[in-house]
Every structure is written in C-alpha cells, then in structure tokens.
Amino acid sequence: MIETVNLVKNFGSLGVLDGISETIHKGEVISIIGPSGSGKSTFLRCLNLLEVPTSGQVIFDGVSLTDKGVDINLHRQKMGMVFQHFNVFPHLTVKENITLAPVLLKKLSPAQADKRADELLQRIGLQDKANEHPRRLSGGQKQRLAIVRALAMSPEVMLFDEPTSALDPEMVGEVLQVIKDLVGQGMTCVIVTHEMGFAREVSSRVFFMDEGRIHEQGSPADLFDRPKSPRTKAFLSKVLY
Amino acid sequence: MFTNFWPNLAKVWGRYWGLFLEGAGLTLLLSFITVLFGTVLGSLLALARRSRLKVISVPASGYVEVIRGTPLLLQLYLITFLLPEVLPMLNLSKFASVTVALVLNSAAYVCEIVRAGIQAVDPGQAEAARTLGLNARQTMTRIVLPQAVKNILPALGNEFVTVIKETSLASTFFVGDLMTVYKTAQGATFTVIEPFLIVGVIYFVLTFSLSKLINAFERRLKASD
Numbered sequence: 001m002i003e004t005v006n007l008v009k010n011f012g013s014l015g016v017l018d019g020i021s022e023t024i025h026k027g028e029v030i031s032i033i034g035p036s037g038s039g040k041s042t043f044l045r046c047l048n049l050l051e052v053p054t055s056g057q058v059i060f061d062g063v064s065l066t067d068k069g070v071d072i073n074l075h076r077q078k079m080g081m082v083f084q085h086f087n088v089f090p091h092l093t094v095k096e097n098i099t100l101a102p103v104l105l106k107k108l109s110p111a112q113a114d115k116r117a118d119e120l121l122q123r124i125g126l127q128d129k130a131n132e133h134p135r136r137l138s139g140g141q142k143q144r145l146a147i148v149r150a151l152a153m154s155p156e157v158m159l160f161d162e163p164t165s166a167l168d169p170e171m172v173g174e175v176l177q178v179i180k181d182l183v184g185q186g187m188t189c190v191i192v193t194h195e196m197g198f199a200r201e202v203s204s205r206v207f208f209m210d211e212g213r214i215h216e217q218g219s220p221a222d223l224f225d226r227p228k229s230p231r232t233k234a235f236l237s238k239v240l241y
Numbered sequence: 242m243f244t245n246f247w248p249n250l251a252k253v254w255g256r257y258w259g260l261f262l263e264g265a266g267l268t269l270l271l272s273f274i275t276v277l278f279g280t281v282l283g284s285l286l287a288l289a290r291r292s293r294l295k296v297i298s299v300p301a302s303g304y305v306e307v308i309r310g311t312p313l314l315l316q317l318y319l320i321t322f323l324l325p326e327v328l329p330m331l332n333l334s335k336f337a338s339v340t341v342a343l344v345l346n347s348a349a350y351v352c353e354i355v356r357a358g359i360q361a362v363d364p365g366q367a368e369a370a371r372t373l374g375l376n377a378r379q380t381m382t383r384i385v386l387p388q389a390v391k392n393i394l395p396a397l398g399n400e401f402v403t404v405i406k407e408t409s410l411a412s413t414f415f416v417g418d419l420m421t422v423y424k425t426a427q428g429a430t431f432t433v434i435e436p437f438l439i440v441g442v443i444y445f446v447l448t449f450s451l452s453k454l455i456n457a458f459e460r461r462l463k464a465s466d
Contacts, residue, residue: 048372077374087369091387100383101373146369153373 001026001157001188002047007056009042009212016042018212019056024157029189031199031220034209035235040192043209044159047190048072048079061156077105080150084162086142088134094145095121095130098152107153120148124178140171144178151182158182160191196239200224208232250435257426257436264422265443271336271411271418272404275343276351279404280397282344283351290356301352308349314410317342321414339411347404354400358393359385391462398455402448409444419443 002024009017016039024030032040045051047058049065049072058065060075089097098120099113108116121127124144126137134142143163150158160179164172176198183189183202193199199206200220208216208223208231216223216232224240227233254261289301308316320342324333333341362385370380412420419440426436 050368050372073371073374073376076372079372081369081372083365083369085363085365087363087365089366089369089384101370101375104379104383105374150373159372 001028001061002190003057003059004043004046005057005059007043007046007058008054009039009046009051010054016212017046017053020212020214022207022214024188024190026156026188027186027204029183029202029204030191030207031203031205032190032192032207032209033194033196033199033235033239034207034215038209039212040209041161044161044190044192047159048076048081050081077101077107077153078156080147080153080155080158082143082146082150082158082160082163084165086139086146086166088137088142088145088149090134093131093133094126094137097134097145098149101149102152105153113152116152120151123181124148138171139167140174143167143171143175147175147178147182157188157190160189160193162192162194164193164195194239196224196236208235210235246435249430249432250438253426253430253432253435254439256430257422260422260425261419261439261443264417264419264440265447267417268405268408268419268444269447271340271343271408271416272401274340275347275404275408276397276401278344279347279351279400282348284355286348286352287355287359290352291359305349305352308346309353313343313346313407314413316346317410317413320345335414336416339414339416343404343408343411346407347400350400350403351397354396355389355393358389358396361392362388394462395455395459398451398458402451402455405448405451406444 004020004022007017007020008015018039020043032043034040042051046053047060049058053066056066060079063070063075065072065075089100092100095114095117098117099108099110102108102113102116103110117130118127121130124141124147126141126145129137129141134145137145147158147163163179164175167175172195176195179189179191179198180202189202191199191203203220205217206220206223207214208227208229210231216227216229223232224236227236286301286305289297290305292298292301317339321335321338324331324338324341366384366388367380370384371377375383408418409420411418412424415421415424423436423440426439427433430436
C-alpha cells in the first residue's frame with residue numbers, strides 16, 4: 001500500500017533519513033519505536049509528504065507521490081494523520097472539526113457529513129460536546145476528536161505521530177483504546193510511539209529506528225523478546241523496566 | 242504671557258470651536274480612510290511577502306523595508322509633489338495626494354501586522370488541515386486566517402491610533418485636519434499655547450478613547466478563545 005524507495009531526508013547538512021526502503025501492506029499495523037532524533041517522526045511525515053523527501057520515492061496505491069503533476073491533496077485525503085499536539089481547530093465547534101474537510105472537499109454532502117459526525121462522536125462518547133468548542137475538552141478528548149476528524153475522510157491508512165506523548169497519564173488509555181478499536185476493524189495503521197506495551201499488543205510488525213535507518217524489524221514477539229542487534233537491546237533495556 | 246491664559250483659551254475656543262471639531266472630524270476621516278485602504282493593500286503585501294515566488298516576495302519585502310526605513314514626512318513630500326507630476330491626468334487634489342501617501346505608508350506597517358498575525362498561528366493547524374487534504378488556499382482561508390484575525394484586529398486598532406497622530410504631518414499641506422486648524426487659529430489670534438493645548442486635548446481624547454475601545458474589544462476576543 002505504501003512503499004518507500006531509498007528515502008533520504010536532510011535538514012540542511014543534518015541527515016535525518018538515510019535511505020529507507022520499506023513496504024507497508026494493507027491491513028498491517030506498524031509501530032515505529034526508537035530513541036528521539038532517530039527519524040521516526042520524519043519518516044512518518046514523509047509518507048504523506050508533510051516533509052518533502054530530499055531524494056527517493058514514496059509510492060502510495062501505485063502512485064509515486066513525489067512525481068511532478070501528482071495532486072498530493074487528493075492522496076492526503078486517503079491518509080489520515082494524528083499529531084502529538086492534537087491540532088484540533090479551536091475556532092470551530094467539535095462537530096465542525098469533523099465535517100469541515102469532507103464537506104469542503106465534496107466527499108460528503110452537509111447532511112451526510114452531519115450524520116457521520118454524529119456516529120463518530122457517539123463512538124468516542126463525545127456526542128454531548130458536539131456544539132462546544134474544543135477548548136472545553138480535555139487532552140484525551142481532543143486527541144480522540146482529532147482521530148475521528150481524520151476518520152471522517154474515510155482514509156485507507158492512518159498515521160499516528162506519538163499520539164499519546166502530550167497527554168496526562170490518566171488519559172493515555174482512552175486514546176489507545178480508540179486506536180485499538182480501529183485496528184480491530186482492520187484499519188492499516190502506522191504508529192510512532194513510546195508506549196512499548198501498546199506497540200507489542202497491537203502491532204503486526206515493529207520497526208526499530210536508529211540514526212535514520214530501520215535498524216531492526218520484526219513481529220512484536222521477535223523484536224521485544226528476541227532482539228538481534230545490540231543497539232535494539234540497549235534501547236529496549238532502557239525503556240522496558 | 243500667561244496672565245491672559247484663561248481668557249485667551251476661552252476666546253480661541255469660543256471663536257474656533259467649530260473649526261476645531263471640523264478638523265478633528267477630518268483627522269478621523271483621514272485616519273479611517275488610511276487604515277481602511279492601508280489594510281487592504283497591507284494584507285495583499287503580506288500575502289506577497291509570504292509568496293514562494295521570489296519575483297513577488299522580494300519586491301514586497303523591499304517596499305516594506307524602504308517605507309519603514311524612511312520618515313513619513315519625507316514620503317508625504319515626495320508623493321504629494323511627485324504624484325501630480327507623474328500622473329497629471331488624475332488631477333489629484335492635495336487631500337487625495339496626502340491620503341495616497343498615508344495609505345502607502347500605513348500599508349507597510351499593516352503588512353507586518355498581518356504577517357505577524359499569520360505567523361502567530363500554530364503551524365500545527367496548517368499541517369492538520371493539509372493532512373485532511375485541504376489545499377494551501379483552503380487552509381489559509383478556512384483555518385489560518387480565521388485564527389490570525391484574532392491577533393490582527395487589536396494590532397490594527399493600535400495602528401489606527403498611530404495614524405491619527407501621524408496625520409498631523411498632513412497639516413504641512415494644509416488639508417484641513419486638526420493640526421491645520423491649529424495653524425489657522427494661531428495665525429488669526431496670535432496665540433500659541435492656547436490653540437496648542439486645545440488641539441492636544443482633542444488628539445488625546447480621540448486616541449485615548451479609541452485605545453480603551455480596542456482594549457475592551459481585545460478582552461472580548463480573548464474571552465471567546
């Protein structure tokens with residue numbers, strides 16, 4: 001579904017991604033773990049061209065996104081993204097946050113979008129907040145709103161960039177539960193996370209990134225219980241205690 | 242010199258109060274027109290400065306730097322003398338030329354206000370909009386600008402206050418603003434301090450009440466955040 005070919009990203013003279021070639025298949029749930037500065041978020045942000053790769057290709061549904069003449073906006077509609085800092089729209093109501101994009105981009109009629117928003121809000125238990133502004137929501141509620149905002153576009157894949165890192169500890173669970181439900185429904189997900197227990201539980205494959213490369217990858221059982229590389233071992237020994 | 246202060250004050254006010262108020266009105270009008278057109282032009286300049294095309298952004302930046310780096314009085318002189326020479330067919334009145342100069346000046350400052358207002362919006366907002374599939378224009382009009390307006394409006398109000406004071410330079414060309422009335426009254430009554438004080442008080446009343454209005458407005462904007 002998503003394939004990267006020799007993906008390189010430099011910020012000035014700083015090399016962040018050092019030639020990543022990888023394929024993510026439909027229905028897979030990929031967790032990306034690794035130390036800060038290893039390029040996890042940059043890799044994720046390259047998948048929908050939020051960061052434009054310095055060189056290499058991102059191929060999504062058979063289309064090379066970096067090619068000239070490709071309408072990236074059209075492809076982004078099929079790739080939902082959730083951010084560490086939620087980025088819900090503060091000037092819109094909770095419901096408008098959800099309906100804005102599908103209506104504006106003519107994916108749904110206003111009536112359809114309204115109905116879909118009701119369903120999605122029901123799903124995350126925020127139906128009674130529909131007409132409030134997001135400032136009234138807790139961090140966990142904001143992040144759940146951000147997730148269903150992306151789902152309203154009926155994406156084929158969801159990209160999560162450290163979705164629980166900015167949350168108070170007691171709100172992490174409710175957000176992870178929403179992601180778990182999504183995974184249960186067969187959504188293809190790519191998740192950059194520091195929640196090792198969660199990564200082990202939901203992932204079909206785990207990437208360990210270090211110094212701009214996927215240093216090691218495998219099933220959660222292989223990677224967490226039988227890591228091969230010393231660097232993976234060293235990282236895991238620091239985060240699993 | 243000050244023995245006749247109160248009688249003189251009463252005399253100047255009694256004889257010219259109508260003119261003073263008319264001048265104040267003209268100052269307000271001139272300021273309003275300046276800020277209005279300055280805002281339109283300044284917003285366009287701000288968008289131009291943000292353009293990825295160098296042929297658009299570089300001249301816009303150059304314009305803003307030159308205007309902000311030279312005295313308004315000099316710009317007023319240049320434009321009011323040059324404009325009728327360069328574009329004689331327009332047959333601009335002095336008032337119109339002065340207005341054009343003030344607008345061209347204010348636009349540079351408004352440009353920076355708008356630019357700062359846009360930059361103050363969390364970049365994550367635009368990123369979230371773009372990942373939903375909105376294009377750059379939709380992101381700007383639906384997500385960034387509605388939030389930037391909250392930063393921009395109070396600053397525009399302050400620009401209005403500044404422009405009210407700056408229009409006094411227009412009196413160099415006797416366009417009938419408040420400062421021009423001072424010159425008239427001073428010349429006719431041979432008093433200096435008294436009309437000065439009257440004009441000063443009127444300027445202060447205008448700017449102070451406007452500032453208070455802006456503050457109240459700003460508080461309401463904040464409350465709705």
